[in-house]
Amino acid sequence: RHSDVQAFRAKILHFTDRPDPTTGQGVEYFDDGVLLVEHGRIKALASAAAMAGQGFDLQQCRHSPEQLIMPGFIDSHIHYPQTAVIASYGEQLLDWLNHYTFPAEQQFADAEFAALAAQQFLNILLANGTTSALVYTSVFAQSTQAFFQQAEAYNLRMIAGKVMMDRHAPAALLDTAESSERECRALIEDWHNRGRLHYALTPRFAPTSTPQQLAVTGKLYRDYPGLYLQTHLSENRAEIAWVKSLFPEASDYLDVYDRFGLLGRRSVFGHGIHVREREIHRLAQTGSGIAFCPTSNLFLGSGLLDLARLESAGVAVSMATDVGGGTSFSLLRTLAEAYKVLQMQQQNLHPLTAFYMATLGNARALDLDTHLGNFAPGKEADFVVLDLGATPLQALRQASTRNLTEQLFALMTLGDEHNVARTYIMGKQVFRRASRKEDQQW
Template sequence: MEHGPDIFAVRGSLLDFRGDPASSENAHRWEEDGLLVVADGKVRAAGAYAALGPALEPGVRTIDCRGRIITPGFIDTHIHYPQTDMIASPAEGLLPWLDTWTFPAERQFSDSVHARATASFFLDELLRCGTTTAMVYCSVHPESAEAFFQESAARGMRMVAGKVLMDRHCPEFLRESAEQGALASEALIRKWHKRGRQMVAITPRFAATSTPAQLQLAGELARAFPDTFVQTHVAENTDEIAWIKSLYPEARSYLDVYERYGLMRPRAMYAHCIWLDDTDRARMAATGSAAALCPTSNLFLGSGLFDMRSADRAGMTLTLATDVGGGTSFSMLETMNEMYKVARMTGVHLSALRLFYLATLGGARGMGLEGTIGSFVAGAEADFIVLDPCATPLLARRTQRAQSLEELLFALAILGDDRVVEATFVAGKILHERKHSGHNATPE
């Protein structure tokens, strides 16, 4: 193979996906002794070491990660960076939680210095947990989005973010006019969308905090810039649904509010989707909109249990998300744990393979970025992580007894957390490495 100064290889157990394990045979690729070849920040090749190793020219650096799992970086499709400092804040439910904790915390993000310091911590925390791409809510302040993109661009990360749109039912210090929000969002798109690896999402917080005029302008932006993203919340909480019904009595459902304004389309990500009906689910599938499943926040705020069986029956596109700070962990492994339990409470068994799919290729598909991130296909961006099945004494004891790949991955999903992530690579560069006794991501 041709090589130059920016080519290297990683040897270990390779795991990635070519389909959803729930609906496709041979949906995953597992090479127990595999090799990932990276050139100029992208995947050159991935497969068995026996096939690819001998083809490497002398002098190509090889990182020895045998005994560990190399998989695409996790993709978190719904998270709020201004809520970093208020994670684990008590409240009786979603709406009082917003009033008591969320809105006061977001007020501080008019300060660019505060915003940039928080964004820096937030991104480093994602990397520590193995998350290489996220769909991120900033605050209503343009300064918050500017700070976020500056920090993300400095790390070379593939990130999607948008400033929140709110023009009613929020504190005056967070309120803007519909026109102000649209103009600021358009300016953000023109400056940052597809600048390097940065991408912009049109971000109405939720239908209650936007007037029809604001949703109309958001829909116009979505049509004018069809390769941008849309992100918002829907059907999270029964009190919220009743409120939306009173504000938009003409709409058939909460989700229908967004569809009436042209906000359902490919690259539209709807968080929660707990209380959808079958008509809603059919509309999600038909429009190419995706659902971000947020189990830790739904349990923490008592919002409800996602109906996986009905979603699958409708053919909805599903992804996995932490929803920090309503969510209680940045770790997608801990989020898998809670997703499994939520599904069990509705009578569904989620395989570990499907959980890992939802956190990688599933997220990429939901974002319309399959082939760019989320797998090891040739030409994909080399965002990947190294997972240590022996990261803790309990994990080591359990995984050493695993008799199958499913059993091994299930132990990681149920017992794992940030300590499992030995290293995080972004566009072929190592941005996080866990220092501990034993093995590290070092060259052979």
């Protein structure tokens, strides 16, 4: 029996609630902690001293005193077909879509190509410590199929869906209202709530769907309880003007989606940078979320998200990379850019709040927190083992930190995937970084 239990001894951080940085409420941190995992789930978490006091033999632990264990990171908005167009030069949203994204997505008609791309994408996610995500596939149902197959092979908790778009994109990338309904139904039947997988209806954004297709989306959303919905909202000024001309009857961008019944607790709208007061109120009222994509919002010149305004109105805001508009798969880098975006607006992102958002906060925003997001007993053991000093500079900076907050701030500001030493899914190690010594031998 005992041999089924894995024990990890390290620095351990997780959140029991949204943290209050002044009191430390919501934060649980052990400078020398033990995490017990049994049958892929969290069995217990305590200080090493407390564990030893209960008669636990600390010799059983995998001991890494200099490393920090945290729940796996969660990415609330990312496009798997855009991995290879990350870092494409020179454009804002609409031109970037036409010049880079749409050509890249056409390759996903090929199921074998899509399967390989899905595998590469998931390997990169895991190397970045990201263990769950809300993922856009492409318009081709076989690319969605391929993604779910690969995610299932890794036993990941993933949410994904087929992109729906029936206008204003190259002909090769268009479906129709009818074909998208048929294909979505088949994918939902095959994959929604199968193992750790969930389906998200994914109309790309208002300009690329006819009213007929948005109506189909709303019907599907009502037909299958527990589905997710993801799309883009108010990212770019030219995009917003275009939506206004295409849907003159709507009172604003969000209202286009609202009219078709697409808002709700499991609806996640990417960006939402330029939303107006009425839209903010309506997002909050319906429990709809906004995915904050700072590296993308800066890279595509889209704008600065007013996080304080959204959160004070009660809108759930999650953290996202939005690769390939975003420039990194790393939630650490994403938190660093979020901090700077807020600095530009005289707002603040406390390091504890930042790491909460990347873990339990995003789990809550994606309605996954009954399964994961922290180390509560019984939750799925998806976690990451981080090096605090992955480079000489980081080691030097960490050596002069005085407390957890400073350590975390240096980690998010200087860190990236090189800080991810190992990644575990349901207690199983699925990624291990080659040590720096091994790197040197290469």
